[in-house]
Amino acid sequence: MPGLSTSPPLPAPRACAAPLRSWVQSANRDDADFPLAHLPLCVFRPAGTDAIARIGVGIGQEVFDLRRAWRLGLLDTLAPELRRACAAPSLNALFAAGRAASRALRAALTTLLQEGTPDQERSASCLLPQSQAAFDLPAQVGDYTDFLASYNHAHNVGSLYRPDNPVLPNFSSLPVAYHGRASSLVVTDEPVCRPQGQFRAAPQDTATVFGPSRKLDFEMELGVFVGPGNARGHAIAVDEADAHIAGFCVLNDWSARDLQEWESQPLGPFLGKNFATTLSPWVVSPEALEPYRVEIARPASPLLKDYLRHAPSSRRASFEIVTEVRLCTQRMRAQGQAAQLIATALFSRDIVWSFAQMIAHHTVNGCTLRPGDLLGSGTVSGPTPGSEGCLLELTRGGRAPLTLANGETRTYLQDGDEIVLTAFCARPGLPRIGFGECRGRIVPALARD
Numbered sequence: 001m002p003g004l005s006t007s008p009p010l011p012a013p014r015a016c017a018a019p020l021r022s023w024v025q026s027a028n029r030d031d032a033d034f035p036l037a038h039l040p041l042c043v044f045r046p047a048g049t050d051a052i053a054r055i056g057v058g059i060g061q062e063v064f065d066l067r068r069a070w071r072l073g074l075l076d077t078l079a080p081e082l083r084r085a086c087a088a089p090s091l092n093a094l095f096a097a098g099r100a101a102s103r104a105l106r107a108a109l110t111t112l113l114q115e116g117t118p119d120q121e122r123s124a125s126c127l128l129p130q131s132q133a134a135f136d137l138p139a140q141v142g143d144y145t146d147f148l149a150s151y152n153h154a155h156n157v158g159s160l161y162r163p164d165n166p167v168l169p170n171f172s173s174l175p176v177a178y179h180g181r182a183s184s185l186v187v188t189d190e191p192v193c194r195p196q197g198q199f200r201a202a203p204q205d206t207a208t209v210f211g212p213s214r215k216l217d218f219e220m221e222l223g224v225f226v227g228p229g230n231a232r233g234h235a236i237a238v239d240e241a242d243a244h245i246a247g248f249c250v251l252n253d254w255s256a257r258d259l260q261e262w263e264s265q266p267l268g269p270f271l272g273k274n275f276a277t278t279l280s281p282w283v284v285s286p287e288a289l290e291p292y293r294v295e296i297a298r299p300a301s302p303l304l305k306d307y308l309r310h311a312p313s314s315r316r317a318s319f320e321i322v323t324e325v326r327l328c329t330q331r332m333r334a335q336g337q338a339a340q341l342i343a344t345a346l347f348s349r350d351i352v353w354s355f356a357q358m359i360a361h362h363t364v365n366g367c368t369l370r371p372g373d374l375l376g377s378g379t380v381s382g383p384t385p386g387s388e389g390c391l392l393e394l395t396r397g398g399r400a401p402l403t404l405a406n407g408e409t410r411t412y413l414q415d416g417d418e419i420v421l422t423a424f425c426a427r428p429g430l431p432r433i434g435f436g437e438c439r440g441r442i443v444p445a446l447a448r449d
């Protein structure tokens with residue numbers, strides 16, 4: 001698939017009216033990740049309490065408590081069913097209600113949080129600093145599917161194992177995926193225990209060993225939560241799939257490469273993947289991303305099957321999202337050093353299948369997607385050094401260790417290492433849209449009974 005490694009030209013910035021200001025002053029700063037134009041959703045409770053989980057909305061450095069707002073009558077302009085969904089302890093009912101309901105909630109929240117609202121005093125009583133919030137997973141995820149949609153990732157990894165044939169022919173025909181395990185999903189800051197399993201200590205070995213993984217890796221991905229979904233046997237058309245995208249998050253598909261290499265023949269990922277997958281707590285709405293919507297990077301191909309082909313009017317199915325990976329080792333923390341940026345990529349350049357195409361493909365056989373299901377984009381990897389979204393690529397399979405600023409080196413992750421993934425949209429004249437952090441620290445493997 002030549003030509004995909006080059007960056008498509010970005011459209012000129014659009015003229016933009018002056019942004020709405022919020023009475024929450026931290027939302028008005030130029031570098032605020034959560035301005036009034038954003039309003040990402042989460043599920044949280046006050047840290048250190050066993051209070052019931054409730055839905056929150058990010059605004060500046062605060063989280064706005066929707067359950068409290070509902071109890072105070074601040075959401076009375078919304079339909080009763082939508083109000084009940086706002087008072088739930090997860091986002092599933094809101095996702096099920098669809099995009100029109102989400103837009104109605106977004107409009108009501110914008111009114112409550114903008115400067116000059118008559119309800120400022122009661123609304124202010126719904127705020128909690130984000131630093132005092134403990135987050136849950138945003139939704140109860142019934143099923144989790146992880147795709148492989150970056151040509152560069154497929155090429156870089158394939159080159160390590162099949163130098164003569166790095167990208168398998170099905171990559172250009174369909175968005176490849178495997179079924180993940182929903183029980184492995186954890187929210188940011190949850191420690192990640194080094195998995196144990198069987199693997200070959202060296203590629204030429206005929207015998208395997210058992211023990212803690214020696215090739216523990218991260219994968220920088222974006223995730224999508226499914227909205228209403230489909231009935232069994234009814235496919236979702238590619239140009240109708242946007243209605244089933246409830247929102248986006250950052251996702252770390254932790255991967256034990258040694259376990260994965262041995263077990264994946266011939267059926268694909270299993271224990272090398274399903275010990276933990278970390279999500280950022282915030283769900284970024286398609287409405288917030290709308291100013292950053294761009295065409296998908298994949299050239300329109302006449303060879304593409306009709307069910308995967310966007311109509312010309314819906315080819316703007318990707319988003320100009322910058323992804324970033326940071327690593328902080330135990331020694332860096334002890335020396336008071338900040339996490340070091342080790343990779344950055346551009347989603348719209350580096351992911352060549354749209355989420356709409358993933359949804360169309362997922363359901364074309366009649367498979368059911370349900371509200372709160374999660375789809376991962378696959379590792380977001382760019383074409384140049386430093387844009388690779390995992391250590392397997394960054395270190396060329398461990399042959400070219402990373403040297404960090406403090407002199408430490410890494411091939412794969414060591415106990416105590418912390419990976420911080422984030423993503424954002426930013427352009428002059430447009431509101432900055434931050435995705436929040438997806439953070440996880442490796443802790444030693446559990447002792448076996």
Ligand code: CA
Pocket residue numbers: 146147219221253376378379
């Ligand atoms: Ca993955």
